[in-house]
Amino acid sequence: MIPRRFRNWIIFWTIIVWCVLELLTYPKTVPITSGISEVIKGFFSASVGAYPAWVMLLLAVVCFAAGAVGLVRRSKAKSFNVLLLVEGAVFLAWGVLAGGGGVDGWSAAANNISYNWAIQTVVVILGGACVWLWAAGNPERAELTTWNTHQVWKLYRANWQGMVGLGILVVFILMALLAPFLADHALLDPNAQIKDPATGELFGPYHPPTTYYYNWFGTDQVGQSVLTQFIWSARISLMVGLLAAFMSTVLGAGIGIAAGFYGGWQGEGWMRLTDAFLVIPWLPLAMVLAAAWGQNYWMIILIIGITSWPGTARVIRSDVLRVRELSFIERAKAIGSSNRHIMTKHVLPNVMPLIFANLVLVVAIAILSETTLSFLGLGDPLNFSWGTMLHYAWVNGAAGLPAWWYLLPPGIAIILVVLAFTFIGTAYDEVLDPKLRKREDSTSESRFTSRGEPAIAVAGGAGVGGGGGIFTPGQQTDDAMPDFNKPAGGSIGRPEGGGWVGGHIADDEKEGK
């Protein structure tokens, strides 16, 4: 039997995921003003669930691999693995359907599959069922996960900063998802100028805000609605930030674990690579890459992903170095576990919370990075993001007018979103590390280690000696978090800051011994 709370979560999140996917692919051509029946029809139109075929094929491969590995290794939840294979088959069929339309038919939209929404619904429900079966097959782990998550949430809820951050984020995410209903996408057309309904005349370029909805934020240099741009920009800014941060964290965590776990030349090699990447100035490199690789937001995601991982790698590595010395690793080694087994079953679960906290903070950095690149004119010219808006405001001289209504909204939105992610990361970090919750008493201990190393060296190197968290034994997150009490940025930096590259001082923890 699966825990009741776990079951509720599955139902809740399945519905949420379904709603998000539906809204994300809701047709841009059907605004809410086109009537209730049109809107309802919109949810079942060809564009809903029309992803590129490679996404579905990729997901199919992932499902097949996970299911097959589970079956071969005779995991406890057999039905879960079988269902994973079924899910993979659905993805495969979907991908083939979407990709089968010839040369440029590599998306479901191009092939005009009008029942994508139905396949998507099936896929989401199957996904929920997979988790259900997993929980049924591993009842004690499901119980533990439920309990842990509930405890974390209870602690998190008590942190007002974290809740404020979450609140801001939810508002912006809702704005991004509901964009088709909040603002007509047709108004982003290069020639779409907005009219004053009172007089029936065009507002014209750089009209200050009025009470008319689409003119709340005034107009831009060609008389377009700034509000519309603002609302649709939220999608690109958030999506690029989230995906780029995800990519960067996966890369950084992988390299960090490899660098920390392997001693000798392998670990040293990964560390040298990280160090070399860490000193390459981020913005010039990203500019070169963006200038050469062309301008669409997938490229921006790729560029931010492959240039911003070294900070994460360093933080993760320092934690792995601590975990590596724990006795259960020694035990696993003694009974002859393979390196891969130890890394995936012992090291990874122990550094996972840190990876997650790091991910949240990297999102903030990635959003700033995207904004910076777009501001310099390297963004996607077809899709607005807040950075692109600022770029247009800049090159068209909004600051010289001064057209404050064009400059303020995107900038304030960026600050709010970045702050929200920082707050969430910090709050989560405090939840994980009880030492930080009572930091008033503990800061002095964490400044210097017993070995007398400077605190800076500690930040980039080995842990301070373990925090002794409740949920993740010995979780040590001191060096990852920019918060009120520690150097901002940790090893992660602002796009133009390079951040606090701790650890370069004493090179690495070996120095201190």
Next chain:
Amino acid sequence: MDKRRYFIRKVLNAVLTIILVASFNFALFRILPGDPARLLLPKGKTDPSVIEKQRKTFNLDKPMWQQFVYYWRDTVRGEFGMSFSEKRPVTEVVAERIWPTVLLVGVGTVFATVVGMIMGVFAGWRRNGTYDIVSTNLGMVLYAMPTFWFGLLMIMLFATKLRWFPTGRMEEPGVELSGFASFQSLMKHLFLPAFTFAIAYVGEYHLIMRSSITGVMKEDFALTARAKGLSENAVLWRHVVPNAMLPTVTIVMMNLGFVMSGAILAESVFNWPGLGLLSYDSMQKRDYPVMQAVFLIASIAVIVANLIADIMYYYLDPRVQA
């Protein structure tokens, strides 16, 4: 650790990293999609014979390892080829842009360090007081703020609305000034870019200094100083601050290496004719030889700044010497 060994190790490390980064620079401009010979020429239609000639001049017709050797020879000599947007040697183009950047970055860094640290000292000293809460939240906002956006706001407010400062450039075009007047004009032009450049760092240094002060205040020697009956001011400025400066100074030094990114943004917004504006312009014109040179300079700056920070730390913190 032995002083000689420590220094030799640090310097060797830096040299090794420079070699790595310079090799990466070589690779970067060759893994870019497209023919490198084509990349090194202006966009648009080009005569095949010109491309052939370009291939010869940059030794792109040679095998890769020979190219690598040539690249190193040229880099060591300080030759980076010709800028095709300005039709001059890259070295020349870059050289005249260095000083404006050094000026901007120098003034900005000094400002950010002094203001950020002083703000942080008081915040850490009166922890959780009204000033602390206000200034720390302000620091967070400054840290989360895109620099260029702040720059645009500055232009809007101080250059367009109030007309206190010019909107950009280093001097008025077509106006010849001499002596004090030219200095005055330079300062007027410098103020907004330097302030914009500094503002993100103010937030960062404030937060670092605050946490550092809080940490040091809990140390035994601070308690001893109080117990001796020293005044609060003496405890703060004689005992706590000097010790708390250590991490901040190091981070300031290390950030010096990364100023290039901040300079790119501040300089492009304010048209300040430094390396940052140069890299923005060359990016727009796809002037790869210049980009390559700027990229190398920026990377080496980081490594050298880190090296200096290491060496400074040796003298500042006796614990490293032990």
